[in-house]
Amino acid sequence: MDARTQQAPAFPLTRHSTTKALRAMISNPLDALPPEVFSQPIVFTKQRGLLNVYLTDPVLIHETLVKNAEHLCKGDQVRRMLGPALGQGLLTADGAHWKWQRQSVAAAFRHDKLLDLQPAMIAAAEETKARWLRQEGRPLDVGHDMMRTTFDIIVETMMSGGHGIDVARVERSISDYLDPSGWTFAFGMVGAPDWMPFPGRSKARAAVTFLRASLADVIAQRRRDEVERNDLVSMLLNASDPEGGRRMTDEEIIDNLMTFITAGHETTALGLAWTLHLLASHPEAEDRVVQEIATVTGGGPVLSEHVSQLTYTRQVFSESMRLFPPAPIITRTAEREFTLGERLIPAGTVFFVPIYAVHHMAELWPDPERFDPERFSPENVRARHRYAYMPFGAGPRVCIGNAFALMEAVAVLAVLLQSFKLSNRNAKPPKPVMKVTLRPRPNLAMVGKRRLQSA
Numbered sequence: 020m021d022a023r024t025q026q027a028p029a030f031p032l033t034r035h036s037t038t039k040a041l042r043a044m045i046s047n048p049l050d051a052l053p054p055e056v057f058s059q060p061i062v063f064t065k066q067r068g069l070l071n072v073y074l075t076d077p078v079l080i081h082e083t084l085v086k087n088a089e090h091l092c093k094g095d096q097v098r099r100m101l102g103p104a105l106g107q108g109l110l111t112a113d114g115a116h117w118k119w120q121r122q123s124v125a126a127a128f129r130h131d132k133l134l135d136l137q138p139a140m141i142a143a144a145e146e147t148k149a150r151w152l153r154q155e156g157r158p159l160d161v162g163h164d165m166m167r168t169t170f171d172i173i174v175e176t177m178m179s180g181g182h183g184i185d186v187a188r189v190e191r192s193i194s195d196y197l198d199p200s201g202w203t204f205a206f207g208m209v210g211a212p213d214w215m216p217f218p219g220r221s222k223a224r225a226a227v228t229f230l231r232a233s234l235a236d237v238i239a240q241r242r243r244d245e246v247e248r249n250d251l252v253s254m255l256l257n258a259s260d261p262e263g264g265r266r267m268t269d270e271e272i273i274d275n276l277m278t279f280i281t282a283g284h285e286t287t288a289l290g291l292a293w294t295l296h297l298l299a300s301h302p303e304a305e306d307r308v309v310q311e312i313a314t315v316t317g318g319g320p321v322l323s324e325h326v327s328q329l330t331y332t333r334q335v336f337s338e339s340m341r342l343f344p345p346a347p348i349i350t351r352t353a354e355r356e357f358t359l360g361e362r363l364i365p366a367g368t369v370f371f372v373p374i375y376a377v378h379h380m381a382e383l384w385p386d387p388e389r390f391d392p393e394r395f396s397p398e399n400v401r402a403r404h405r406y407a408y409m410p411f412g413a414g415p416r417v418c419i420g421n422a423f424a425l426m427e428a429v430a431v432l433a434v435l436l437q438s439f440k441l442s443n444r445n446a447k448p449p450k451p452v453m454k455v456t457l458r459p460r461p462n463l464a465m466v467g468k469r470r471l472q473s474a
């Protein structure tokens with residue numbers, strides 16, 4: 020023990036029953052959080068001799084994820100959970116391998132490039148609208164419909180249409196992979212070997228095999244195809260590592276396409292589904308959204324130039340992601356020791372940033388369970404600490420698709436809400452359950468009625 024460690028204050032450990040947490044984790048990792056995280060800025064526990072730190076104080080989050088980012092890696096939990104599907108793609112890689120991948124695709128997310136993608140976002144929403152018109156009056160599985168919409172958008176915008184990908188099977192496969200994720204978290208917590216069987220494991224493995232094979236076909240076709248498409252696939256095919264100039268292997272390209280398809284559609288779809296659910300039970304906010312859409316579009320079809328003007332609609336989406344952040348917990352592991360506040364954090368410490376808890380803390384958000392899009396008016400945003408709200412994470416690993424997602428969400432909401440009034444049909448409000456992302460349980464059942472002024 021060195022002199023600094025001796026002087027540093029001891030960690031005030033919170034007692035946290037591993038057995039209880041394990042049981043909760045399998046069904047919903049949110050229930051496995053120490054309850055103290057909803058009221059205290061920092062909580063320490065120990066698991067298998069390793070320090071676990073839960074951070075909800077925006078200042079400490081900034082200090083950790085932003086200022087000390089170079090001492091952190093994604094760690095064992097992320098490797099176990101996502102590694103089998105995403106390999107060493109942008110979300111899961113660390114260090115130099117992460118950096119050159121991020122640089123290679125950054126141009127796809129520049130503002131001017133995103134503006135070009137708006138028509139494709141609107142077109143996918145129009146297709147969903149057309150499907151809803153055909154099934155008017157019948158129950159809608161809104162979660163599923165939003166997945167389909169955002170999947171169409173990601174494949175169209177990032178992979179120039181995906182060349183015959185089986186959308187329905189891909190969507191099922193992603194659910195099959197994520198469904199047993201509570202087991203993976205729980206096994207990670209007790210240090211069980213990677214090969215340990217659990218319910219749903221073989222289905223999850225079959226899902227990954229299918230998904231990766233589908234993407235291998237896309238790459239093979241693109242290598243045969245002479246046409247230059249200027250999309251994410253081209254960027255990955257042409258990327259060259261600044262250290263040594265090597266190209267990505269097919270496996271590395273698949274890692275990244277898997278990453279962009281999953282990270283890029285699930286999250287936005289869930290954000291949209293929760294938003295539609297919340298608006299259906301908050302008619303005043305819904306009226307204001309519909310009014311805003313009518314004013315901005317003049318009653319005509321939603322066009323690209325309207326999207327950035329729909330500022331209240333965007334506030335509504337932001338507030339939904341506060342209450343139901345699609346990525347509710349992020350984790351990091353300390354690769355080496357570093358100082359946080361007055362404490363020396365040992366290497367191997369696991370950090371949890373429970374975004375869900377941060378967004379529900381009464382100290383940061385008065386009356387936190389109340390849905391209030393005014394929290395995201397420009398003045399209120401300015402008055403708040405930047406890291407009191409972080410649906411897209413923070414620091415160098417912040418979501419690369421955040422501007423894409425916001426643009427997409429507003430475009431889809433505008434097209435659908437302009438034409439439909441949705442009502443909730445669930446007997447009880449659905450519960451948010453974490454399956455890596457935050458899903459409603461049971462599924463959101465809604466009914467859509469055509470609006471009279473519909474274009």
Ligand code: HEM
Binds near residue numbers: 290
């Ligand atoms: C509402 C929608 C979205 C939410 C809430 C969301 C949330 C997040 C969060 C919290 C992270 C950081 C994870 C961490 O720090 O461990 C992240 C990373 C990432 N997201 Fe998103 N995301 C969304 C949409 C998208 C979209 C549309 C794309 C792509 C088109 C995308 C691609 C990625 C990628 C590639 C990363 C890894 C970035 C890196 O590590 O450099 N996401 N996302």
